Amino acid sequence: MLKIFNTLTRKKEKLIPLVNGKIKIYVCGVTVYDLCHLGHARTFLAFDTIIRYLHHCGYQVNYVRNITDIDDKIIKRAHENNETTKKLTNRMIKEMHLDFDALNILRPNYEPKVTDHIDIIIKFIHLLIQKKHAYIAPNGDVMFSVKTMRNYGILSKKKIPDIHNVSKNPNIKNPSIDFVLWKISKPGEPYWLSPWGAGRPGWHIECSAMNHSIFGNQLDIHGGGSDLIFPHHDNEIAQSVCAYNMPCAKVWIHSGMLLLNHEKMSKSSNNFLTIRDILRRYDPETIRYFLMSAHYRNQLKYNDNSLNNARASLKRLYIALRDTKTNTEIKLSSEDYFISKFISKMNDDFNTPEAYSVLFDIAHKLNDLKIKRHSLTPKIAATLKYLANTIGLLYQNPEIFLKKIALKNNKKFNFKKIERLIKRREDARNNNQWELSDRIRNKLTIMGITLEDSSTGTTRWHFNNTIHVTKNN
Incomplete structure (x- = not known):
């Protein structure tokens, strides 16, 4: 109730x-x-x-x-x-x-x-x-x-x-x-x-x-x-x-x-930051996560450390979801342990900090199951996404979110340029222009980018231990 x-x-x-x-x-x-x-x-x-x-x-x-x-x-x-x-x-x-x-x-x-x-x-x-x-x-x-x-x-x-x-x-x-x-x-x-x-x-x-x-x-x-x-x-x-x-x-x-x-925070006292100001520096979901990280009835102090911590927390959740398939046909029940626990927290005056803790319990479990390649992995991944969606979180594709985080953290890198270079390299490979392909790869390596080609037509690129996917057409 x-x-x-x-x-x-x-x-x-x-x-x-x-x-x-x-x-x-x-x-x-x-x-x-x-x-x-x-x-x-x-x-x-x-x-x-x-x-x-x-x-x-x-x-x-x-x-x-x-x-x-x-x-x-x-x-x-x-x-x-x-x-x-x-x-x-x-x-x-x-x-x-x-x-x-x-x-x-x-x-x-x-x-x-x-x-x-x-x-x-x-x-x-x-x-x-x-x-x-x-x-x-x-x-x-x-x-x-x-x-x-x-x-x-x-x-x-x-x-x-x-x-x-x-x-x-x-x-x-x-x-x-x-x-x-x-x-x-x-x-x-x-x-x-x-x-x-x-x-x-x-x-x-x-x-x-x-x-x-x-x-x-x-x-x-x-x-x-x-x-x-x-x-x-x-x-x-x-x-x-x-x-x-x-x-x-x-x-x-x-x-x-x-x-x-x-x-x-108030305009009448000239003590404010506009939403537009913060959106230039942080992903919208990071802002959302931060603003609900304290109970809604409590005061919340703004500082960059808190927003950076919110970004890191979301990153952990998205990393747990990465490389999982959340099958929409998976049936979830309110009696499932994690769902029941989450509901009990939210039923207690919409206690989002406690609900967050349940999401991290699920993420921890999901990471263990992924390592073991356990059959329950899709269900636990679906549970994490379903509950987070209930409060407006984890609505993005994990790869896209992680790429945006890398962009916000490393403004000297132009990620659109990286994508263009990877596309040019793939075109060169398709046309047997191996020397040009190698030159582009070396240029990316100097930028700190490591490429990983797959047989499925995708290229993964790594930067600061964050994996990104570029689909090659």
Whole structure:
């Protein structure tokens, strides 16, 4: 039975869906004003792993991840770029998809944008005003009255006297705690018409309104980074309870922060590395492995040593898979020892570090079986690939991955050039140009490349104890 740590109750609970066999999950997405950084990758890889495992468990998952495409940062950046907010956000959404696709992050079933849901947001705010949970401030902004919400701060466990919100506006009733639902636009800013004037939604209301319009009064799981617990998710709960007398989610899941220089990776503090930056230096699967090497709820420190260790760990797994045939017709059972052990680790709040350890146990067993040429080798290889695929790993051809690792480790070598030289040598051999063939081989030897020809039409080349295969046509 799958157990998940619920931030709301601070304990692990059995996952019992609202509707048998189906899971509704909403995750707070990106504010698209710039390229995504590695902290974003950590959060959405955590939920990608969770979604993948829920699929593995047989659940029909409806996964929604929103996009914030209007806010102060977006307006400021668009102004700096001398472009419209829509042009900026559409461009950044494309870039986000490129980065997430590179990391093999599954796209959600639905990716609602705030600007496509203004009408439902206005209706939600109107309901809160009707129920006396919101008011219009003298400057025209619509504010949520926090003190009208019983048990406000139930998620973060903060009490109202302890809360010091960022707002210092003297026009609102409780400047230390009330938050904006509808913000009157300044001259030159984008706006939408509303009963309270031309403006745009506040940040917190957008998720409550879209969430309710898509899923109704309640969903199974609501998630995001741990930095959203307060105030964003506390405010979502307050809005949903006050509007519909129903908390918006049964289970709240929060991923731990990625730390750079001992601080949370964040663009607002100029302490970040973009996903694009890291993809230039490391294979996407290496990044994925690293970001899930700590439990998803724990903080994770970024450093090059950790990424290099992740690369070495993946290399070990791929070396174990190399030269094996994972027959798709091999039948695997959840009762098999390794599969059962892996499932027990993942059922314990998606414990990927412990699941990794099972993968290495399988790799160790597989290496022993390969040496002995044991008949169980294909089944164990299939088990390793099947379980790793469950969490988005080992999806590449081992030879291709190992070749890419060699490329990343040895930038002075042009591997496309090596492939071209090997092809030229093979053409020379086919045309009985043995002198040219020998010259090319000697050139490769000087580069540190050792060739191994086979009778099957393939050439293996070795570099730094890594084997690569070139198929000759």
